[in-house]
Amino acid sequence: MEPLLKKEDIVKALQKEVLSMQRGGAVALNDQSATGLGAIEEAFPGKEFPRAAVHEFISYDMGAAAATNGFMMGVAGKLMPASGVCVWVGAKRTVYPVALAQFGIAPDKVIFIDPPRKKDVLWTIEEALKCEALQLVVGEVGELSFMESRRLQLAVERSSVTGFIHRKNPRTENTVACVSRWKITPETSIADDGMPGLGMPRWHVQLQKVRNGKPGSWVLEWRNGTLCYVPKTIIALPEVHTRKTG
Amino acid sequence: MPGRFVVIWFRFLEADRVVRRQPGMKDVPFALVLPQHGRMVVKAVNAVAYKHGVRAGMVVADCRAILPSLQVLDHDDDLVAKTLHAMGEWCIRYTPVVATDEPDGLILDISGCAHLWGGEGPYLKEILSRLRAFGYHACAGMADTVGAAWAMAHYVPGDVIVETGRLTEALMPLPPDALRLPANVLSKLHKLGLHDVRSFMTMPRRALARRFGEVLLMRLDQALGQAIEPICPIKPIVPHQVRKPCMDPVRTAAGIEHVLSNMLEELCRRLANEDAGLRYCVLTCYRVDRDVQQVKIGTSRPSRDVAHLYKLFEQEISNIEPDLGIELFLMEATIVEALSPEQEALWNTRANTDKELSELIDRVAGKVGGDTIRRYLPDEHYWPERSVRVADGLSEKPVTIWRKDIPRPVCLLPVPEVIDVTVPIPDYPPMLFRYKGELHQVVKADGPERIEQEWWIADGLQRDYYCVEDEKGSRFWLFRSGHYGTTEPRWFIHGFFA
Incomplete structure (x- = not known):
């Protein structure tokens, strides 16, 4: 038995080494990670959220875009230390800075850049991703070609900044060089104790692609400043609208 | 060591200054006055008023009795001092040592200068004729000492030159x-x-x-001349400027880059000595065919980092058209601010963070324009459009906290959009609404949250905001503008919740 165990250890060590090489040498931040993402982290190689990487988010309507923004803010709030600085780039940005505070990011630590042209948006995202002083760069684009995404990935491999690319209404879901592809849609919320009205923000989070990991889908709720899992059984059907006119 | 001095006395300095700006005042008697102990006291007069007997120190009411047509303007001490200083700087063309003699004179140390103008007579004549051509009433005296020259200027009519030893x-x-x-x-x-x-x-x-x-x-x-009288010469401010004339006209981008980095090094060395950094810099290229090309850069924080400034200029080099070649480069830092070695830290995430960040901002601002970069701070207003304001630069910190206790959407439309609704009246959220051609059935709703228009800022109706959720789970922020009453209130969509 003794030699067998040793072999397993060797394999694990080698896997870790390969992983770190694939990340372009970026150090794994396992101890500090504490992203509070729980089961989602299981989906990633090494069970940790990849930081020095570009993540792709796709949304098709305004509701989904808002949900995606909410989820990105929630994850960003966990990834960024209190003093971290974030850059938010987008041509037609609608993000309301006040809402960032609810997701654990100080809105005054976010620099919004709104270049008028699409070409400049990508240039700005790339420049921001190269800047080591930043923790996170969020870019809102429509189309993203493989070559463009490759440039962004190369930029983060050197600077180890986390990049979130939010693609709104893309024409095709083409292959890109991002480490993961997320799709977040809003889920019917349920108020506490059967009260009427809206509950906490609830999303259906799909991790459609992830490099070296296991894709999956979850229902998450933003509650008391953390992401909570909603077991499948409690997800009730939408209640029927019963109010009468007058 | 014997010296030689000229004292120039401007008899009506302030009045002449006014006449230069308003030539129509030339023949009008006027006085410049200042309130003093509840009276208007004359501080300066012009030549016309002086001829009629109006003097500095009189009360305006008395002057009006003497000369009813007297016009009265405001006196400004700082402006007079500034004018005198400017005249002093102008006189540096005649001698390197010029001092101001408050309130209305200039002292020129002309030792060893007069022969360049062909002797003392032509020299003094040249200065005075230029000054008089500007419209100033200038009297001058030249002597071996400041005191004697002052006496000649003020108390001897005509321009007196006292010979050495007399x-x-x-x-x-x-x-x-x-x-x-x-x-x-x-x-x-x-x-x-x-x-x-x-x-x-x-x-x-x-x-x-x-x-x-x-x-x-x-x-x-x-x-x-038996005691020394020290004078305090004016030191003109040397502009932060670097000139690079080229023996052969520069025509290639590589050549421009080379000149640029040399000039930046020289400029930054000087800035480092002065503990300053530039905020705005202009590079002017004079072409062989007399055309002038100009590129400008600005930084969000004072900087004297050659590499950074070079990068900013590099983005602009392609805008320079050398054509037949550039023969002179002129770089001027037009806005310079103090930059101490230990500049106040903005956000201490890592060493050098501030610098890297402001360099990124500068690069982006140079490419896509500085007005596209914004940072927001909380503002104490409930009205959603006004609850954030744009911060001044990177270092401004919030003075109030960010509100987390009221529901606010993640995405806010810049302008609320009208929606068609089916709604029970008077005070319910809609049952259905149509936005961009799509029908949404409202399943759940919270509200209303009434937000009144701030009457001291703008007119308008109050808004009743509802958070609603449709059958697919999308959450919206809708509002009704105004009451049900005489007019039908309109419904708007304003935001999207996460």
């Missing part, structure tokens, strides 16, 4: 006022019948000192 004779017939004595000493001298310098010049020094104080002896010695 100071005593020149001073003798003048009144004691020409020695720049305090008023109490002067009144004492006049009371004793000493109406000219001759009458007391030969008195024993000890007697003079006992009766009139040391000041009389000091002024007398200064005028006669």
Whole structure:
């Protein structure tokens, strides 16, 4: 038995080494990670959220875009230390800075850049991703070609900044060089104790692609400043609208 | 060491300044006044008013009695000082040492300068004719000492040149006022019948000192060249400028880059010595065919980092058209601010963070425009459009907290959009609404949250906001503008919740 165990250890060590090489040498931040993402982290190689990487988010309507923004803010709030600085780039940005505070990011630590042209948006995202002083760069684009995404990935491999690319209404879901592809849609919320009205923000989070990991889908709720899992059984059907006119 | 001095006295400095700006005032009698103890006191007059007997120190009401057509303008001390300083700087073309003699004179140390203009006579004539051409009433005196030159300018009509060694004779017939004595000493001298310098010049020094104080002896010695009188020369501000003339015209981008980095190094070295950094810099290229090309850069924080500034210019190099070649480069830092080595930290995430960040901002601002970069701070308003305001630069910190206790959407439309609704009246959220052609059935709703328009800022109806959720789970922020009553209120969509 003794030699067998040793072999397993060797394999694990080698896997870790390969992983770190694939990340372009970026150090794994396992101890500090504490992203509070729980089961989602299981989906990633090494069970940790990849930081020095570009993540792709796709949304098709305004509701989904808002949900995606909410989820990105929630994850960003966990990834960024209190003093971290974030850059938010987008041509037609609608993000309301006040809402960032609810997701654990100080809105005054976010620099919004709104270049008028699409070409400049990508240039700005790339420049921001190269800047080591930043923790996170969020870019809102429509189309993203493989070559463009490759440039962004190369930029983060050197600077180890986390990049979130939010693609709104893309024409095709083409292959890109991002480490993961997320799709977040809003889920019917349920108020506490059967009260009427809206509950906490609830999303259906799909991790459609992830490099070296296991894709999956979850229902998450933003509650008391953390992401909570909603077991499948409690997800009730939408209640029927019963109010009468007058 | 014997020196040579010119004192120029501007008799109507402030009035002449006004006439230069408003030539129509030339023949109008006017006075510049200042309120003093509840009265308007004349501080300066122009030549016309002076001729009619209006003097500085009089009360405006008295002057009006003498001269009813007198016009009155406001006096400004700072402006006079500034004008005098500017005149002093202008006079540096005649001698490197120029000092101001407050409130209305200039002292020029002309030792060794006059021969360049062909002697003292033509030299003084040149200065005065230029000044008079500007419209100033200038009187001048030239002598071996500042004191004597001052006396000649103020108390001898015409432009007097006192030859070397003839100071005593020149001073003798003048009144004691020409020695720049305090008023109490002067009144004492006049009371004793000493109406000219001759009458007391030969008195024993000890007697003079006992009766009139040391000041009389000091002024007398200064005028006669027996005591040194220090003057405080004007130091003109040297612009932060670098010139690079080229032997052969530069035509290639590589050549421009080379010149650029050399110039930046020189400029930054000077800035480092002065503990300053530039905020705005202009590179002007003079072409062989007399065309002028210009590129400008700005930084969000004072900087004297060659590499960074070079990068900013690099983005602009492609905009320069060398055509036949550039023969002169001129780089000027037009806005320079203090930059201490230990600049206040903005956000301490890592060493050098501030610098890296502001360099990124500068690069982006250079490419896509500085007005596209914004940072927001909380503002104490409930009205959603006004609850954030744009911060001034990177270092401004919030003074109030960010509100987390009221529901606010993640995405806010810049302008609320009208929606069609089916709604039970008077005070319910909609049951259905149509936005961009898509029908949404409202399943759940919270609200209303009434937000009143701030009447001291703008007019308008109040808004009743509802958070609603449709059958697919999308959450929206809708509002009704106004009450049900005489008019039908309209419904708007304003945001999207996460």
